[in-house]
Amino acid sequence: MSQRNRPLNDYDLMDCIEEGLNKFGPGITYTVMWRMVVLGDSPKEGILVNPHAFVSALQSIFGHSAKLIEMEVLNQIKARAGSEYSEMQDLAELVNILRKQNLCEPIPA
16 A cells, blocks of 8 residues: 555544644744643643644734645645545644544454
């Protein structure tokens, strides 16, 4: 199965998120994680379990500019996930769909 035909696992999703964030500077990932953990939006769950907290952290840090960052992360995920997700416009929803798909995928024998 090729990279594009298999569901994205958590590592793939985090890699896409980091790639998207890094386009805006090297410290942005740490800043967003700090905001999520220290200020309590998602102290234990993390981005993949609570993607809405990730989007909220972006909004609280960057205001209206958060949408640009969110869209870049979304585009990174869609590029790796495949064309069937090209119309998705909600980052949290896409992460939830891809994680659910990955959890429901049968384990190869």
